[in-house]
Amino acid sequence: MKRLFVLWLILVPIFLAIGAEAKSLKKGEVYRSLDGRFIEVISSSEFEMNLGKDTIIGQYDFKGDKLRVVITVMGTKIVTYYLLTEEGLRDEKTGEVYYSKDALAALEKKKEEKQKREIEKLKKTMVLVKGGCFDMGDTFGDGESDEEPVHTVCVGDFYMGETEVTQGKWQEIMGNNPSRFKGCNDCPVENVSWNDVQEFIRRLNEKSTLNKGGEGGIYRLPTEAEWEYAARSGGKKERYTGTSNEAELGEYAWYDENSGGKTHPVRQKRPNGLGLYDMSGNVWEWVSDWYGEDYYKSSPKDNPKGPSTGKYRVFRGGSCVDSPRFSRAAVQDRAEPAWRDSDIGFRLAVSAQ
Secondary structure (H helix, E strand, C coil): CHHHHHHHHHHHHHHHHHHHHHHCCCCEEEEECCCCCCCCCCCCCCEEEEEEEEEEEEEEECCCEEEEEEECCEEEEEEEEEEECCEEEECCCCCCECCCCCHHHHHHHHHHHHHHHHHHHHHHHHEEEEEEEEEEEECCCCHHHHHCCCCEEECCCEECCCCCECCCCCCCCHCCCCCCCCCCCCEECCCCCCCHHHHHHHHHHHHHCCCCCCCCCCCCCCCCCHHHHHHHCCCCCCCCCCCCCCCHHHHHHHCCCCCCCCCCCCCCCCCCCCCCCCCCCCCCCEEEEEECCCCCCCCECCCCCCCCCCCCCCEEEECCCCCHHHCCCCCCECCCCCCCCCCEEECCCCEEE
16 A cells, blocks of 8 residues: 555656646747737736737636636626647637647648649649730831830730630629620620729639739739730730731631621630730720820830829720721720720739749
């Protein structure tokens, strides 16, 4: 019995120590939520908790296998129970997780790997446009006054949609089809305003694992300079997209002489030198810029984004009901952001990673 009593005296403190270790949080440990809020352990019974703009001190202890957190907000005591998991601290009621440093790092790594897979998928529907400098505007001397003066512009690398956004893609993201020429999932969506397109892009970015947050997300409209550079097969001196010969335009574009007055499925004509389809004809394409009649006179050289404000947004490229003159790579047109028409659609752009 004496031996057992001595053994008990030795083992009880060990068991108590193990239990205490299992029921404590490491001082200095920080747990973070996905939206940036945090819980930092500052002692064996206290923590600092970030709640948006405010940071408060609270108390914690253990009730069985649960961590009880107590904070006081405007005189009201709030008690929350958390479960200790491999990820960190999981709110027993809401399921929200405050991740440990290692778990958050693993989560970020997993997200990065998913983003890489998404980029590979993206490359199948978009074309990488290597940036460069080119002469933007009426390089053939047969355009409108707002296409002058011809000026040198340089753009960085970006991705451009291989085709215009289709009715099928719009239906998938928005749950409706506003197009006049319905019954053709592979035809470009049309009858969408610039504002409608911004809502489409917002929803698309919400669904995309590429979206890292921040202004604009990942998908966007191309700038006018990016659009013209891409339409000219990478800044070449091309009157139309893919050719300067009007006799060859029908090989590249649906316009008034071959379209029958309606849109057609994408990828039916020859692509331009970058592998982009329907940059001339089929539907006009919204770009991100405000319209400025004299903007070319003061446009910056590097990555111009158009006037800072305005009344009209620009669209480019001509449509199935327009003549060759309006299918030129340099031609501009514009409308108020809320304007819809059955010959106006868009294509997407993505800044190069």
